[in-house]
Amino acid sequence: MTSGPSAGKAGLCAAPRLRPQRGDMNYFCSMPSVYFQTFGCQMNTADSNSLLHALANRGWHEVSSPEAAALIIVNTCSVREHAEARARARIAEFAAKKRRSARYPDPQRLWVIGCMAERLGERLRESIPAIDAVIGAPELADPEAVLMRHLGGHEDGPAAPPEPEVSEFFPVMRGCNNFCAYCIVPFVRGPETSVKADRIVAALKARAAAGVREVTLLGQNVNSYGDNGLGFPGLLRRVAAIDGLSRIRFLTSHPKDCTEELISTIAENAGLCRHLHLPVQAGSDRILSLMNRKYTADRYRSLLSMIRRILPDADITTDLMVGFPSETEEEFAATLALAREARFTTAFMFAYSAREGTAAAKLEDDIPRDVKIERLNRLIALQTATTREIYESMVGQTKEIMVYGPLKKRGESFLRGQDRGCKRILIRGLEAPPGTLLTARIVRSSGMTLIAERK
Numbered sequence: 001m002t003s004g005p006s007a008g009k010a011g012l013c014a015a016p017r018l019r020p021q022r023g024d025m026n027y028f029c030s031m032p033s034v035y036f037q038t039f040g041c042q043m044n045t046a047d048s049n050s051l052l053h054a055l056a057n058r059g060w061h062e063v064s065s066p067e068a069a070a071l072i073i074v075n076t077c078s079v080r081e082h083a084e085a086r087a088r089a090r091i092a093e094f095a096a097k098k099r100r101s102a103r104y105p106d107p108q109r110l111w112v113i114g115c116m117a118e119r120l121g122e123r124l125r126e127s128i129p130a131i132d133a134v135i136g137a138p139e140l141a142d143p144e145a146v147l148m149r150h151l152g153g154h155e156d157g158p159a160a161p162p163e164p165e166v167s168e169f170f171p172v173m174r175g176c177n178n179f180c181a182y183c184i185v186p187f188v189r190g191p192e193t194s195v196k197a198d199r200i201v202a203a204l205k206a207r208a209a210a211g212v213r214e215v216t217l218l219g220q221n222v223n224s225y226g227d228n229g230l231g232f233p234g235l236l237r238r239v240a241a242i243d244g245l246s247r248i249r250f251l252t253s254h255p256k257d258c259t260e261e262l263i264s265t266i267a268e269n270a271g272l273c274r275h276l277h278l279p280v281q282a283g284s285d286r287i288l289s290l291m292n293r294k295y296t297a298d299r300y301r302s303l304l305s306m307i308r309r310i311l312p313d314a315d316i317t318t319d320l321m322v323g324f325p326s327e328t329e330e331e332f333a334a335t336l337a338l339a340r341e342a343r344f345t346t347a348f349m350f351a352y353s354a355r356e357g358t359a360a361a362k363l364e365d366d367i368p369r370d371v372k373i374e375r376l377n378r379l380i381a382l383q384t385a386t387t388r389e390i391y392e393s394m395v396g397q398t399k400e401i402m403v404y405g406p407l408k409k410r411g412e413s414f415l416r417g418q419d420r421g422c423k424r425i426l427i428r429g430l431e432a433p434p435g436t437l438l439t440a441r442i443v444r445s446s447g448m449t450l451i452a453e454r455k
């Protein structure tokens with residue numbers, strides 16, 4: 001989980017990535033190898049992991065260097081122009097090296113997958129001919145079919161499943177029907193589809209049996225999940241009953257689908273984490289309506305009151321956008337006021353940039369860049385101060401922490417972990433395997449990180 005206010009990053013919070021930890025290259029030297037470069041949100045991370053699992057079932061293994069890979073996969077993000085520019089630069093770099101590489105008997109392959117692949121399709125291949133395959137985000141829901149189409153039906157070696165991490169992402173629904181005016185997601189990920197609850201439960205039981213202890217259920221709009229009358233609270237209750245899963249998280253919730261039943265379900269199930277990522281975007285009703293967000297600032301305020309009444313210890317995090325077309329200084333001040341009042345634990349904060357094909361792209365992008373940046377900086381300053389205050393207020397409290405793994409920082413050894421909300425914690429002077437739940441006392445806050453010691 002991201003531990004502090006952040007500008008310019010996708011709104012889903014990051015958890016540790018699943019990565020195979022097999023370092024012995026000799027062991028793998030006869031097996032085909034893949035290198036992943038993943039941009040964007042947790043859904044992309046989950047899609048890369050699913051594709052890695054499918055490749056591993058055919059005998060592929062992941063390598064940490066692109067030079068060593070027979071196949072390079074770049075998973076792309078389209079949410080902002082900057083994200084596409086970064087992915088494009090990396091793809092061009094891989095393409096140039098690929099042409100120069102004389103290292104492989106078979107030519108190195110380069111696949112571009114995800115949201116930018118969906119948005120640009122074959123246009124990508126026209127501009128970078130060294131790309132071997134362009135695979136859009138909706139196709140990634142079925143990784144086996146992707147491999148069948150692009151690698152054929154054969155296996156390349158014995159299955160080599162990657163070691164599970166203690167914390168994994170699991171998409172329970174894909175796509176979005178909301179068409180917020182600024183957002184490209186409905187165009188590149190298609191309409192909402194929910195995975196059958198029985199399939200989710202069976203898959204998560206298997207992951208728990210393999211050693212996964214925490215799962216983050218993903219969806220662009222996860223709380224609009226539905227399977228034959230079973231809504232998201234019902235799904236959460238079923239997942240919370242799975243033996244071995246100590247913690248269940250979910251991302252991202254839309255305020256229009258955030259119900260009292262959902263919050264009460266969290267309160268009644270200890271395994272459900274006390275963290276709601278509830279993007280508000282703006283504090284002005286006129287801007288919210290232009291954004292097509294389907295709620296008012298007061299409706300959002302009443303949701304916050306309901307959540308704090310039922311779950312007083314929950315971390316509430318958000319996304320905020322400044323400089324939407326025609327946003328006045330007063331309307332920006334309404335966003336600042338709402339952020340001040342809401343006391344979000346952390347926030348992802350952005351300056352608006354138009355995305356081709358969206359409704360907002362038809363509006364004049366009339367807020368000068370320097371004004372957007374100045375508003376963004378004021379918002380970041382406010383949120384940073386709030387986060388700092390919230391973190392400092394934790395000192396002296398006792399927290400239940402899930403251990404993710406060891407960490408060395410300035411010569412000192414820590415365990416890195418997370419509380420039941422979204423706060424990252426470093427634990428001093430202890431050893432424990434990943435997945436352990438332990439209780440420790442917060443002794444210090446360094447702004448965006450908490451330091452704890454065993455009670």
Ligand code: SF4
Nearest residue numbers: 176178179180183185
């Ligand atoms: S809810 Fe709005 S912002 Fe979120 S993915 Fe859907 S369209 Fe985009």
